[in-house]
Amino acid sequence: MREIKLGKFVLGGNNPIRVQSMCNTDTRDVLATIKQIQQLEKIGCEINRIAVPDMDACRKIAKIKAEITNPLVADIHFDHKLALEAIKQGIDKIRINPGNIGDAEKVKDIVKACKDRKIPIRIGVNAGSLKAIKNADTSSWSSEKYADIMVQEAIEEINILEQLNFKQVLVSLKADDLNRTVLACKKFAKQMPEIPQHIGLTEAGSFIAGSVKSAIAMSELLRSKIGATIRVSLTESPILQVRTAYEILKTLGLREYGPNIISCPTCGRCEVDVASVVKELEDRIYNDPELLKKSTGKKIAVMGCIVNGPGEAKESDFGIAGGKSKGIFFEAGKQTKKLSQKEWISTIINKIKE
Ligand code: SF4
Structure with a gap:
């Protein structure tokens, strides 16, 4: 498996499975975002992600970075200018799907900027935003079919980057459903074992329900040696998401965290x-x-x-x-x-x- 350098960490291979979360503050509110990341770092969150919906949010990245210790990831959709500015501002990783950028030259620009700064890209495929479901009647789709399409769309995205000789890539394949998520991650690991995975259920739900679902899914994946970094997506504070992620890793004997x-x-x-x-x-x-x-x-x-x-x-x-x-x-x-x-x-x- 490839190793991916992310700030002070190396992801994939035999490296420790890193815990991450995502801020739920408005990124444009620099003070609130810094405060939340500092709280997250205090309880052991190793990688923090922020939403970057517009240029205003994007231009806050350098200020946020100056006050935090751990790697910061920008979550960007569609707009290549936001990706370029985030990279310029010093972001440590971007989460973007090149297939959504829509123009080969723009993707090339992003890849060149990532190569220059030596930062990785995460491709995130979510069951709810698959291209294949847009005009399809999905009522009879099995989990197997969902998983196959998730894997196919992930590979298409990866191939765009591979053609540009860009290898510092992680992938996530997420659904709110346990079977779809686990099947997709396992199928992907079989087809592309060299690409490290960021694992988790997406939109897992409330604290108790989401924690149980996430723990069951991640346990199956982690015991199959799939997962370089994990995020528990609860409708709860990111602090509790981090606590839950560590409890999962601790229970499986993969990380130590607290008593x-x-x-x-x-x-x-x-x-x-x-x-x-x-x-x-x-x-x-x-x-x-x-x-x-x-x-x-x-x-x-x-x-x-x-x-x-x-x-x-x-x-x-x-x-x-x-x-x-x-x-x-x-x-x-x-x-x-x-x-x-x-x-x-x-x-x-x-x-x-x-
Ligand atoms: S340790 Fe004592 S109080 Fe606690 S559940 Fe057992 S019997 Fe009840």
Whole structure:
């Protein structure tokens, strides 16, 4: 598989799978966009994309770039002038479909500019905007047929760039439907294994529904070794999209990110508020880069009672099993002290910091 250089990262091959998201601010609002990207970088978002709908937004790229650390991607549709200006402004990658530019000379100009600045292009094929569906009755189309057409349109786009000897290309094949997405990515990987894929479901939906759908789809792809970078597209803040993406990678053992918190669902035996402890603990950890770093890879148990609590807490690096408004602290398999509930969070945080 080709390796694609994107700012300080290399995508594809055996390189780590990178997490990305997209700002939902108005790109023309430079301060709001910078603020959101800085928040995203703080929680570990490695690649950030911004929409570039017009020249006004495009001319803000250099200002945004000056205040952020990680690679910035411009999402551009149809207008080659926006692509050229974004490249001039210092963008690190563009997402554009050359087939939509409509003029071979304009595509050549974009490719030349990308080659000069050594930046890659992502071709993005979405099931909802396939050229083949424009005047077609798609009601009887199977997932297989959708996937075949997605792959065909992706290859057509790639061929435009290949003919110009441009190789720094990633591709995404996305649908809001699990089967179409997974089939398309797998078929593409078989036909063009050398091209790294950006994977994800598009328009996946609300937080819970979209996270579940995305996790199932990405798990299948990632276990098949498909995916150089992932984006979880939820109707939610990009912060939660990044958290979800990392949880998927962490669960599959592909990246480390924050602790593995083992907490019980609670039941009628529980006499402590486990849910608020876990929520506060996560809020503290994921809003503090130092805590996030120090807690990474640690298994921390927060259990409601002594029925399963001590067992789980013992299996963890450290943890607490609840009792009546109190808790027993375990570390390395040993019970070390009794705590009142108000000491739970501070004890765990201090232990992470040690
Ligand atoms: S650990 Fe205790 S409180 Fe939690 S679910 Fe199990 S039995 Fe219920």
